[in-house]
Amino acid sequence: MTDREALDYDPNAYQRPSVAVDLVLIGIRDSRPAVLLVKRDAPPFAGRRALPGGFVGIDETLDDAAARVLHGKAGIAKAHLEQLYTFGAVARDPRMRIISVAYLALLDEAAFAAALEDMPSLLAATITVPWAGETGGAVEIATPKGPVPLAFDHADIVALAMLRLRGKLDYSDVGFALLPDRFTLRQLQDVHEAILGVPLNKPAFRRRMLDRGWLAATGEREAGTSFRPAELYRFRTPQGA
Amino acid sequence: MTDREALDYDPNAYQRPSVAVDLVLIGIRDSRPAVLLVKRDAPPFAGRRALPGGFVGIDETLDDAAARVLHGKAGIAKAHLEQLYTFGAVARDPRMRIISVAYLALLDEAAFAAALEDMPSLLAATITVPWAGETGGAVEIATPKGPVPLAFDHADIVALAMLRLRGKLDYSDVGFALLPDRFTLRQLQDVHEAILGVPLNKPAFRRRMLDRGWLAATGEREAGTSFRPAELYRFRTPQGA
DNA sequence: GCAATAGTGTCTGTCAGACAATATAGG
DNA sequence: CCTATATTGTCTGACAGACACTATTGC
Numbered sequence: 001m002t003d004r005e006a007l008d009y010d011p012n013a014y015q016r017p018s019v020a021v022d023l024v025l026i027g028i029r030d031s032r033p034a035v036l037l038v039k040r041d042a043p044p045f046a047g048r049r050a051l052p053g054g055f056v057g058i059d060e061t062l063d064d065a066a067a068r069v070l071h072g073k074a075g076i077a078k079a080h081l082e083q084l085y086t087f088g089a090v091a092r093d094p095r096m097r098i099i100s101v102a103y104l105a106l107l108d109e110a111a112f113a114a115a116l117e118d119m120p121s122l123l124a125a126t127i128t129v130p131w132a133g134e135t136g137g138a139v140e141i142a143t144p145k146g147p148v149p150l151a152f153d154h155a156d157i158v159a160l161a162m163l164r165l166r167g168k169l170d171y172s173d174v175g176f177a178l179l180p181d182r183f184t185l186r187q188l189q190d191v192h193e194a195i196l197g198v199p200l201n202k203p204a205f206r207r208r209m210l211d212r213g214w215l216a217a218t219g220e221r222e223a224g225t226s227f228r229p230a231e232l233y234r235f236r237t238p239q240g241a
Numbered sequence: 242m243t244d245r246e247a248l249d250y251d252p253n254a255y256q257r258p259s260v261a262v263d264l265v266l267i268g269i270r271d272s273r274p275a276v277l278l279v280k281r282d283a284p285p286f287a288g289r290r291a292l293p294g295g296f297v298g299i300d301e302t303l304d305d306a307a308a309r310v311l312h313g314k315a316g317i318a319k320a321h322l323e324q325l326y327t328f329g330a331v332a333r334d335p336r337m338r339i340i341s342v343a344y345l346a347l348l349d350e351a352a353f354a355a356a357l358e359d360m361p362s363l364l365a366a367t368i369t370v371p372w373a374g375e376t377g378g379a380v381e382i383a384t385p386k387g388p389v390p391l392a393f394d395h396a397d398i399v400a401l402a403m404l405r406l407r408g409k410l411d412y413s414d415v416g417f418a419l420l421p422d423r424f425t426l427r428q429l430q431d432v433h434e435a436i437l438g439v440p441l442n443k444p445a446f447r448r449r450m451l452d453r454g455w456l457a458a459t460g461e462r463e464a465g466t467s468f469r470p471a472e473l474y475r476f477r478t479p480q481g482a
Numbered sequence: 483g484c485a486a487t488a489g490t491g492t493c494t495g496t497c498a499g500a501c502a503a504t505a506t507a508g509g
Numbered sequence: 510c511c512t513a514t515a516t517t518g519t520c521t522g523a524c525a526g527a528c529a530c531t532a533t534t535g536c
Contacts, residue, residue, distance in 0.1 A: 014296070014298065014299060015299040016257040016259050016260065016299070017260055017297065017299060019257065019258055019260060019340055055255070056329070056340070057255065058255060058258060058338050059331055060331065061329050061330055061331055062327060062329030063329075083326065083327065085324065086303060086324065086327045086342050088302050088303030088304070089302055090300055090301065090302055097299050099260055099297070099303070099342075101329070101340075184515090185515085185516090186514085186515080201498070201500070202516095203498090203499085203501090203517075203518090204497085204498045204499055204500090205498095206516080206517090207497085207498080208497085211497095221507090225513090225514080226507080226509070226512080226513075226514095227506080227507060227508070227512070227513040227514045227515080228505070228506040228508090228514055228515050228516090229506085229507065229508095229514090229515080230514080230515055230516090231515085231516090425488090426488085426489090427488080441526095442527070443488095443489090444489085444490075444491090444525090444526085444527085444528090445524085445525050445526055445527090446525095447489075447490090448524085448525080449524090449525080462534095466486090466487080466488095466534075466535080467485080467486075467487095467534075467535050468485070468486040468488080468533080468535070469487055469488050469489085469532070469533040469534045470487090470488080470533085470534065470535095471487080471488055471489085472488085472489090
């Protein structure tokens with residue numbers, strides 16, 4: 001029996017990796033996608049920015065660990081959370097073997113701003129996706145002061161998060177997770193344009209969204225405009241399907 | 242400092258979960274999707290069928306672990322392998338905490354048959370997906386002798402694999418991973434129909450596939466038919482995009 | 483020539499993009 | 510009335526489904 005085969009029978013005989021979750025907290029700021037980052041105090045990558053993360057407890061599910069990090073490290077009570085991908089390169093953390101389950105977390109503009117307010121240690125950086133079409137290349141993560149290099153393989157994780165977001169935007173409800181409870185069609189279109197990085201045709205967008213049956217008109221109108229106010233809609237989880 | 246917070250700072254102070262990979266080996270048999278299963282010898286679920294899997298070594302990546310299981314447990318040298326999802330329910334294995342990274346592996350008909358031949362311990366079971374539209378419900382896994390109950394949460398993993406396969410079929414190259422190097426358009430359509438579970442329109446399917454630019458005509462024809470032989474095509478990885 | 487399937491042409495409905503016209507709120 | 514944006518209407522081109530027709534091979 002080789003060492004490799006022994007792994008199949010006696011997991012206790014071998015060293016186990018640590019398992020962590022890392023969160024890509026995304027919101028829309030000034031019509032651009034942005035991500036919330038923490039600052040690392042200790043080596044490796046001391047001083048660099050990183051995704052909020054934490055180890056998975058032996059008695060907690062991955063989703064629970066993600067929710068705990070969301071609450072503890074970002075001070076956010078509730079957000080759309082979905083598992084993204086699991087990163088398992090051997091040397092992705094130079095200290096020891098850590099396998100990281102990445103989660104995508106989506107915040108509306110108010111929740112994003114509130115998190116920044118409540119946790120001054122957080123930094124918001126805008127994400128720019130070079131229009132590389134399908135294949136997910138690198139993304140630029142920057143503040144007005146300049147680019148923000150990330151620790152570990154976290155830039156890859158953000159890039160994958162944007163790719164996933166783009167892919168799911170049109171056929172799933174992720175777009176609504178970036179908006180408040182009530183929103184106008186223009187706000188919804190702004191979110192889609194920010195994620196996709198391209199302008200969209202207004203009448204076509206309206207038709208498509210309304211025909212999907214996901215929107216319920218509230219009868220209310222937005223306030224505070226100096227022009228014709230738009231109708232407020234609410235996301236309605238699809239019925240029959 | 243609470244126990245939870247301590248996890249963030251000292252991973253060695255707490256027990257680590259084991260990490261495994263499980264493979265959903267899918268091929269098309271008799272125009273139906275099928276999966277390759279191993280038989281469990283030891284408890285829990287002794288005697289039941291399960292997905293081939295193994296623990297992840299401390300010095301191997303997740304992809305490497307998946308390739309090792311592919312080779313060792315299924316006797317397959319090469320297949321399309323892609324990470325599917327990571328399952329982390331606390332009690333998914335009653336013995337101990339095992340987090341499993343599920344992989345989707347796609348085999349063409351010959352490779353599927355060869356694996357069955359080479360490893361007599363493998364069982365091929367057909368997968369039937371109830372036409373539940375989008376939301377991924379349960380799938381039926383059965384042989385001609387009857388339904389095959391799976392160990393652990395492996396039935397959920399197979400269900401997710403089918404959902405992913407259906408979702409990616411039309412816009413990615415996964416369909417070609419289920420076919421040999423050279424194939425006819427009819428074979429390609431058969432694969433799509435088997436995965437989607439619905440008949441497709443022949444002229445529209447041909448147009449769509451040829452317009453995508455993924456197919457290269459070989460000039461050769463299939464042999465052994467008693468009627469007009471179809472042209473053989475080869476998958477050509479997209480150029481410009 | 484016959485059987486059976488490969489491959490093509492054409493019609494039609496659906497739908498997105500483009501463009502423009504109309505509606506409406508505050509000032 | 511004027512400004513700025515919401516909302517709607519219409520035209521057009523791209524494309525999928527339906528259906529029928531032609532092509533080709535073995536027998």
